[in-house]
Amino acid sequence: MNNWLVPVLLATPVLLLLALGIVAFVLRYQRRLLRQQEQIRQVREMAQQQALEAALLAQEDERRRIAADLHDGVGTTLAIVKLHLSTLGHPALTQEASALLDQAITEVRRISRNLLPAALQKFGLPFALDALARTVPTDGPTRLNLEQRGQPRRLDPHYELIVYRMVQELLGNGLRHAHADKIDIIVDFGADTLSLHYTDNGIGFDTSKIDTQPLTGARTGHGLTNLHSRVKVLLGTLRYQSELGAGSQFWISLPVPYITASQVPALTTPLL
Amino acid sequence: MAFPPWIITLADYLEHGTNLLVLAPLATAGLRWPHLTQPLRLLVGGLVITAALVSYATLGHPTPAVESLLWHIYTIVQTLFFGGIYALAFQQQRQRQLVQLVLLCFLAFALLDWAWLEQGTSMHAYTHSVQSLLLIGLSGLYLRQLAQQMPVLHLENHSLFLVSSGIVMYFSGTILLYVFAGHFISASDAMGAHAVSLLMSVVNLVQLGLFTLAFYHASQPSLLSSARTHE
Numbered sequence: 281m282n283n284w285l286v287p288v289l290l291a292t293p294v295l296l297l298l299a300l301g302i303v304a305f306v307l308r309y310q311r312r313l314l315r316q317q318e319q320i321r322q323v324r325e326m327a328q329q330q331a332l333e334a335a336l337l338a339q340e341d342e343r344r345r346i347a348a349d350l351h352d353g354v355g356t357t358l359a360i361v362k363l364h365l366s367t368l369g370h371p372a373l374t375q376e377a378s379a380l381l382d383q384a385i386t387e388v389r390r391i392s393r394n395l396l397p398a399a400l401q402k403f404g405l406p407f408a409l410d411a412l413a414r415t416v417p418t419d420g421p422t423r424l425n426l427e428q429r430g431q432p433r434r435l436d437p438h439y440e441l442i443v444y445r446m447v448q449e450l451l452g453n454g455l456r457h458a459h460a461d462k463i464d465i466i467v468d469f470g471a472d473t474l475s476l477h478y479t480d481n482g483i484g485f486d487t488s489k490i491d492t493q494p495l496t497g498a499r500t501g502h503g504l505t506n507l508h509s510r511v512k513v514l515l516g517t518l519r520y521q522s523e524l525g526a527g528s529q530f531w532i533s534l535p536v537p538y539i540t541a542s543q544v545p546a547l548t549t550p551l552l
Numbered sequence: 553m554a555f556p557p558w559i560i561t562l563a564d565y566l567e568h569g570t571n572l573l574v575l576a577p578l579a580t581a582g583l584r585w586p587h588l589t590q591p592l593r594l595l596v597g598g599l600v601i602t603a604a605l606v607s608y609a610t611l612g613h614p615t616p617a618v619e620s621l622l623w624h625i626y627t628i629v630q631t632l633f634f635g636g637i638y639a640l641a642f643q644q645q646r647q648r649q650l651v652q653l654v655l656l657c658f659l660a661f662a663l664l665d666w667a668w669l670e671q672g673t674s675m676h677a678y679t680h681s682v683q684s685l686l687l688i689g690l691s692g693l694y695l696r697q698l699a700q701q702m703p704v705l706h707l708e709n710h711s712l713f714l715v716s717s718g719i720v721m722y723f724s725g726t727i728l729l730y731v732f733a734g735h736f737i738s739a740s741d742a743m744g745a746h747a748v749s750l751l752m753s754v755v756n757l758v759q760l761g762l763f764t765l766a767f768y769h770a771s772q773p774s775l776l777s778s779a780r781t782h783e
Contacts, residue, residue, distance in 0.1 A: 284735040299724035
C-alpha cells in the first residue's frame with residue numbers, strides 16, 4: 281500500500297471530527313447565547329416587576345397617608361370649628377355655616393374612604409366589593425351586577441388592595457367613559473386563582489389604537505395601562521376584547537394565595 | 553496491509569450509490585421549490601450541473617484527457633456554485649463583494665493550474681486543495697455569523713446552517729485526499745484507491761444527507777418572531 285495512504289486515512293477522520301466539532305460548537309454557542317439572552321430578559325423583567333410593585337405600594341402608602349391626614353387633620357379641625365360655632369349661641373346666624381361644615385366633613389370622609397377603603401381593611405375583599413357595588417345608585421343610568429362566585433375568601437392585604445383597585449378601575453372606566461347602561465362583573469374565587477370577568481355594553485374602544493397617542497377627549501388608555509401594571513405585579517394575565525359601539529370585555533386571572541382567618545392581619549390604620 | 557473483500561465491495565457499492573443519492577436532495581428541492589431561497593436555488597443548480605458532469609464522466613467513457621478536463625470543470629463549477637451561496641447569503645454588501653472577488657481569483661487560479669501549474673495531469677490537486685480551503689473558510693465564516701446573529705431559534709433546522717455544515721464536513725474529510733491525490737495516482741495502488749473511494753463516499757453521503765435536510769427544512773422556518781396579541 282502507498283506510504284502516504286495510512287497517515288492520510290488516519291488524519292482524515294480526525295479532520296472530519298474537527299469539522300463536526302466546529303458544527304457542534306456553533307450549535308452550543310448559539311444555545312449559550314440564547315440562554316444568556318433569556319437570563320438577561322428575566323432579570324430585566326424582574327427588575328421592572330419590582331419597580332412596578334414598589335411604585336404601586338408607594339402610591340397606596342401615599343393614599344393611606346393622605347386619607348389619614350384628611351380624617352385626623354382636616355376632618356377633626358372641621359368638627360372642632362363646628363363645635364365652636366355651636367357654642368356661639370346664635371343658631372340663626374350659624375345655621376348656614378354649620379350646614380356647610382357638615383357638607384365639608386361628609387366630603388372629607390368620602391374622599392378619605394375612597395383613598396383607603398376601610399371596609400377592605402376591616403372585612404376583606406368580598407365585603408369591600410359588595411360595598412363598592414352598593415355605591416352605584418340602583419336608579420341611575422347604569423345598572424351594575426357584581427356577582428361573587430366560588431368561596432369568597434381573604435387574601436394577603438396587599439393583594440386585596442390591588443384586586444380591589446382593579447375592580448374599581450374597571451367599574452370607574454365603565455361608569456365614566458363607556459356610557460354603558462349595563463355592567464356585569466363576575467369575581468370567581470377559584471381554588472388557587474382569582475378570576476375577574478368584566479362586561480359592559482358601552483361605546484367600546486378600538487383595541488388597535490390603545491398604544492398610539494390618544495386624541496384630546498378620547499379614551500386615553502391610561503386605565504388599561506394601570507390595569508396592566510396591577511395584573512403584572514400579581515403575575516396574572518389580562519385579556520380584553522372590545523369594538524367601537526359593541527361594548528368591552530375583560531378577563532383577568534390572578535394566581536393569588538388565599539389566607540386563613542388566623543392569618544388576617546390586625547387592623548393598624550384608623551377606620552373612618 | 554490488505555482490506556477484507558467486503559470492504560472493497562462496500563466501497564464499490566457506496567461509490568455508485570452516492571452518485572445516485574444526489575437525486576435525494578434534488579427530489580426534495582423539487583418538492584419544496586416554492587419555499588427555497590435564492591442561495592438554496594443556486595445550490596440546486598450546482599447539484600444539477602455537477603451531477604450531469606459526474607454522469608457523463610462515469611457513463612460516457614470519455615478519453616483520459618477529456619475526463620481530466622471534466623473533473624477540473626466539476627471542481628470549478630462546484631466551487632463557484634457553493635461559493636455563490638455565500639455571495640448571496642452574507643448579510644453585509646462588503647462581505648458579499650469580497651466573496652465574489654475571491655471566487656474570481658479562484659477561477660483565475662484554476663485556469664492557471666490547468667494551463668500551467670499541473671498541465672497534463674489527470675487530477676488537479678492544487679485547485680482541489682484551494683477549493684477545499686476556500687469553501688471551508690467561507691462556511692466557517694458563515695457559521696460564525698449565524699451563531700452570532702441567531703436568525704432562528706433552532707439553528708439545526710436552518711437550511712443554510714445545514715448546507716454549511718455539509719460543506720465543512722465534506723471538504724474537511726476530503727482535503728487531505730486531494731492534497732495527496734498525486735501520490736495515490738502515481739502509486740497505482742488498487743487497495744488505496746478503494747480506501748480513498750470509501751472515505752469519499754462516506755463524506756459525500758453525509759453532505760448529501762445534510763443538503764436533503766436543508767431543502768426539507770426550507771419550508772419549515774422557526775423564526776424568532778413574536779405574535780402580537782392583546783395579552
